[in-house]
Amino acid sequence: MRRYIKKAPPKAPRDLSRIEETVRRMLADIAANRDEAVARYARELDRWQGKDFRVSEDEIRKVAASLPESFKEDFAFCKQQVTDFARRQRDSMHEFEVETQDGIRLGQKHIPVEAVGCYIPGGKYPLVSAAIMSVGTARVAGVGYITACAPPRDGVAIFPPTLYALHASGADEIYALGGVQAMAAMAHGCVGMRPVDMITGPGNAFVAEAKRQLFGTVGLDLMAGPTEILVIADDSADPALVATDLLGQAEHGPDSPAWLVTTSEAFGKAVAAEIELQLKTLPTAEIASVAWRDNGEIVVVEGDEEAVAVSDEYAPEHLEVMTRRLDFYLAKLRNYGSLFLGEECTVAYGDKGVGTNHTLPTGRAARYTGGLWAGKFIKTVTYQHLSPEASRRIAPIMGRVCHVEGMLAHEITADVRYRRYAPKNA
Numbered sequence: 001m002r003r004y005i006k007k008a009p010p011k012a013p014r015d016l017s018r019i020e021e022t023v024r025r026m027l028a029d030i031a032a033n034r035d036e037a038v039a040r041y042a043r044e045l046d047r048w049q050g051k052d053f054r055v056s057e058d059e060i061r062k063v064a065a066s067l068p069e070s071f072k073e074d075f076a077f078c079k080q081q082v083t084d085f086a087r088r089q090r091d092s093m094h095e096f097e098v099e100t101q102d103g104i105r106l107g108q109k110h111i112p113v114e115a116v117g118c119y120i121p122g123g124k125y126p127l128v129s130a131a132i133m134s135v136g137t138a139r140v141a142g143v144g145y146i147t148a149c150a151p152p153r154d155g156v157a158i159f160p161p162t163l164y165a166l167h168a169s170g171a172d173e174i175y176a177l178g179g180v181q182a183m184a185a186m187a188h189g190c191v192g193m194r195p196v197d198m199i200t201g202p203g204n205a206f207v208a209e210a211k212r213q214l215f216g217t218v219g220l221d222l223m224a225g226p227t228e229i230l231v232i233a234d235d236s237a238d239p240a241l242v243a244t245d246l247l248g249q250a251e252h253g254p255d256s257p258a259w260l261v262t263t264s265e266a267f268g269k270a271v272a273a274e275i276e277l278q279l280k281t282l283p284t285a286e287i288a289s290v291a292w293r294d295n296g297e298i299v300v301v302e303g304d305e306e307a308v309a310v311s312d313e314y315a316p317e318h319l320e321v322m323t324r325r326l327d328f329y330l331a332k333l334r335n336y337g338s339l340f341l342g343e344e345c346t347v348a349y350g351d352k353g354v355g356t357n358h359t360l361p362t363g364r365a366a367r368y369t370g371g372l373w374a375g376k377f378i379k380t381v382t383y384q385h386l387s388p389e390a391s392r393r394i395a396p397i398m399g400r401v402c403h404v405e406g407m408l409a410h411e412i413t414a415d416v417r418y419r420r421y422a423p424k425n426a
Contacts, residue, residue, distance in 0.1 A: 002310055005268045005298040008257070016209070023180055023209040030184040038190045041181040047155030048176070053191045055158065055174045060167050063160045075128070075165060078353020082132045085355035086140040090374040103390030111379045112142035113219070115194060117186030118171065119201030120162055122151040122178060125252070127202070129352045131165035133359050133372060134200040134221070139170035141377035146171050147186055147193050151178020179203070183210040187218045200359070200372065221372045225362040226255040229347055230316035230336075232307050232329065233271075235264040237322035237343065243274035245320055245346055250291035251284035257295040259314060261307050263323075268298045308332045315366040318347045335366045392421035 030037045042048035064072075097107035118134040120127060131148070138146050148171035150158045157163070158176050166174050175193065177185060183203075189195030199211060200221035211220050229249035233242050246258040262268045275292060279285045301307045304325055311319060315335035323329065326341045333339065337360030338350050351358045359372035386394075399414035 001302065002306065003265075003300050005265065005272060005300060006296055008295050008297050016205075019205050019209050020213075023206055023213055026180045027184050027210065027213055030181065030190065031188055034188065034190045038177070038181045038185050041179070042177060045181070046151050046176075046178050048152055049155045050152070050157075050176065053175045053177050055163060055176060059157070060163060060174070063163050064167070067160060067164055071161060072164070072168075075132075075161075075168060078129060079132045079136055079169060081353050081355040082357065083136050083140050086137045086357070086374045090141055090378070093375055093378065093380075101390065103387030104394070105385040107383045107385075109381050109383065111381055112144065113138075113198050113377050113379065114143070115145045115147070115196040115198075116143045116377060117147045117149065117183075117193075117196035117199045117218075118166075119182055119186075119199065119203060119207070120148065120150040120166065121201070121203045121207070122153060122159065122162075123204065126150075126153075126159040126162050128159075128161045128165045129358065130201065131162065131169045131171075132353065133357050135166060135169035135171050137357060137372065137374055138200070138377045141374040143377050145194060145196075147196055148174045149177045149182040149186060150174070151182070152176040180206050180210040183207060183214060187214050198377070202359070221359055221376060222361055222365070222369070223363075224359070226257065227252045228257045228259075228317040228362055229320065230259040230261060230311055230314055230318070231320045231322065232261045232311055233267065233320075233322040234262065234324060235267045236324050237267065239267060239270035239274045240278075241343055242271050242322060243278055246271070246296070247275060247278055247282055247288045247292070249318065249347055250288040250296070251282075252287075252291070254287060254290040254294065256291045257297070258292060259296070259316065260298045261301060261310050261314075262298070263301055263303055263307060265300045268300050272298055304328060305332075311336070315361075315364040317360045317362045317366065318350070320345065320347065335364075337361050337366050337371050388421040391417050395421075 026041065093110055095109050097105060099105050116138045120130050135146055135148055148166040150162050150166065153159050163174065183199060185191055185193055186196045186199055196218060198219035202224045208223060212223060227249055229246060231242050231245060242260065246260060250256050250258045260268060260271055279289050282288055299310055301310055311333060312335040317337040319336035320340040321329045322343050330341060338356050340347060340350065350356050357372045361369050361371060395414045395418035399411045402411035402414060
């Protein structure tokens with residue numbers, strides 16, 4: 001039976017009607033008025049002061065030359081790690097063709113999405129690594145054309161490391177454009193962009209709502225909410241290290257949950273004390289303290305099996321395990337975005353470039369989906385090829401099923417093949 005050392009207070013239902021209506025109005029405006037509307041919103045919301053949204057090759061070269069070599073080397077390491085892993089993921093996917101019966105050949109093919117739009121948010125934390133996770137992974141998957149957008153800082157230009165990251169990751173074109181207007185421009189092909197087939201990337205509540213409303217016009221990676229961490233730990237773990245990792249995610253924002261599930265009440269209390277101690281000196285304590293106060297939880301369970309059950313119920317985005325039984329948890333856990341086994345791992349490694357993708361399911365979506373990967377940019381399609389004899393052999397079966405369903409025009413398509421492929425001497 002679980003019990004709580006700390007439990008988050010109940011959340012009042014959030015009224016999203018204003019955000020939904022604002023985004024709906026903006027998307028309709030951009031769909032109707034295209035470039036003029038995009039430019040208007042860019043001036044109003046991004047404080048855009050430039051002329052051309054597309055970043056020139058000359059500007060990209062100047063930014064690349066201005067950045068320290070240490071950053072470029074670090075970025076190259078992260079990019080290599082992520083794209084190597086994405087390549088292994090892609091290579092794990094297999095096409096095949098099989099003859100299931102005499103004359104019936106069925107097959108599976110993998111076809112990359114033709115055009116993808118990748119959005120990198122600005123905000124308080126410019127997520128430079130997100131360029132690798134989206135653009136780099138799409139490139140490995142074989143996407144034909146990649147458009148990238150990031151908001152201009154102070155209305156002038158994209159944050160230089162972000163611009164460098166987008167270019168180095170393989171974007172074909174880059175636009176200094178943010179928010180709802182960026183999502184709509186990529187979907188509809190405004191301000192010189194080609195329309196894309198799929199959009200990726202996190203953002204604020206307005207960007208998330210724009211993605212939701214644009215779904216169908218374009219495909220999506222994931223609907224991302226506030227980032228989450230859950231740590232499963234027993235008394236073999238270090239309370240200070242667990243506290244550090246919980247606060248490391250809490251700094252994302254005041255709505256970021258951080259959860260601890262432990263088999264030891266004494267350990268849970270030690271972590272709680274460590275969190276309060278570390279908040280006194282944490283550089284981002286102003287944000288992390290609110291996140292922990294409003295969303296942090298410490299759950300004590302009876303044993304490892306219950307820890308698995310509780311964690312699977314939470315279905316966290318990031319799941320760290322610091323226990324004596326790492327192999328047990330790897331085998332048993334089912335619902336998570338990405339798993340970090342042992343104290344040597346930390347979410348920051350996954351976020352920045354250890355190799356696995358950091359675009360992961362939140363809000364319990366890990367119950368039914370994984371995160372962004374090479375396969376997300378690849379369509380798995382099927383085909384069939386029948387001999388005349390096989391077509392005639394199965395036609396009566398298919399026709400009868402159509403008849404039961406009342407789909408009489410379907411039935412006719414089977415019947416005509418039965419007659420068409422009758423033996424010539426019959």
